[in-house]
Amino acid sequence: MVRPALDVYDAWAKLLAYPREVGPDEAEGCIERIAGVAPEAVADLRPLRDFLHEHEASELEELFTRTFDSNAERALEVGWHLYGENYSRGAFMVRMRQLLRECGCVESSELPDHLSHVLPVLARAPEPTADALANGVVVPALAKVAGGFKDEQNPYAGVIRALRAFLEQHHASEGAARAVQSEREGHDDQ
Numbered sequence: 502m503v504r505p506a507l508d509v510y511d512a513w514a515k516l517l518a519y520p521r522e523v524g525p526d527e528a529e530g531c532i533e534r535i536a537g538v539a540p541e542a543v544a545d546l547r548p549l550r551d552f553l554h555e556h557e558a559s560e561l562e563e564l565f566t567r568t569f570d571s572n573a574e575r576a577l578e579v580g581w582h583l584y585g586e587n588y589s590r591g592a593f594m595v596r597m598r599q600l601l602r603e604c605g606c607v608e609s610s611e612l613p614d615h616l617s618h619v620l621p622v623l624a625r626a627p628e629p630t631a632d633a634l635a636n637g638v639v640v641p642a643l644a645k646v647a648g649g650f651k652d653e654q655n656p657y658a659g660v661i662r663a664l665r666a667f668l669e670q671h672h673a674s675e676g677a678a679r680a681v682q683s684e685r686e687g688h689d690d691q
Contacts (some may be wrong), residue, residue: 509538510624513664516549517569518609518617520561520581525553527529528561539667545659552656568657574649575661578615579642590614594637601628623672635672640665 510532515523521539523531532550536543552561569577576582580597584590600606604625611617619639623631643665650658 506538507621508625509534510620512587513615513667514620514690516660517664518611520565522609525558525561530551535663535667539663539670542663542667545663545666548654548656548659564655564657566639568655574647575646575657577616577646578612578614579616579619582645583638597622597677599632623668632672635668640668640672643668647660 512534513633515531516528517533526556529550532546536546554565556564556610569575573581578594583594594613597618598608600622601613601618603606604622605620606625608618609615613659615638619634623635623639628635647658647661647665650661
């Protein structure tokens with residue numbers, strides 16, 4: 502399967518970056534870009550699009566903070582969901598920082614394992630690396646984040662759900678997932 506263009510991954514990353522960095526108009530453009538490549542995501546992205554039209558930018562910032570920064574179950578740091586606060590997460594963050602440099606991705610103030618960093622890497626890394634990262638780390642972390650929403654009506658729940666489906670579709674590879682799982686188990690022994 503052919504990976505979508507870089508700007509599609511960047512659009513996902515912008516939707517999951519702190520809203521002050523990406524205004525409502527740019528977020529709307531990101532949703533349109535994603536929908537153009539993944540029309541199946543439209544229904545899940547509609548609640549965020551509606552929120553953008555019905556609320557002030559400051560309300561989106563408050564929602565983002567309440568959704569992701571104030572709730573550990575929904576933190577956007579994928580390494581935290583898989584490794585917690587142990588040595589393995591530190592090793593993963595070092596690897597992410599290395600991948601960011603190799604892929605020419607600019608780091609923001611977020612940790613290297615934040616989705617706003619990981620998604621641009623998925624677009625730019627060699628395909629086997631991207632597939633392994635998506636299957637072995639990002640998709641399992643997104644499953645945990647999605648579980649943190651429970652029955653809550655939150656427009657970001659659909660974004661997480663749609664992103665997970667998008668990555669599963671575009672990075673389907675059992676071999677890559679097994680390779681990362683094996684690497685993860687090796688770090689846990691240290």
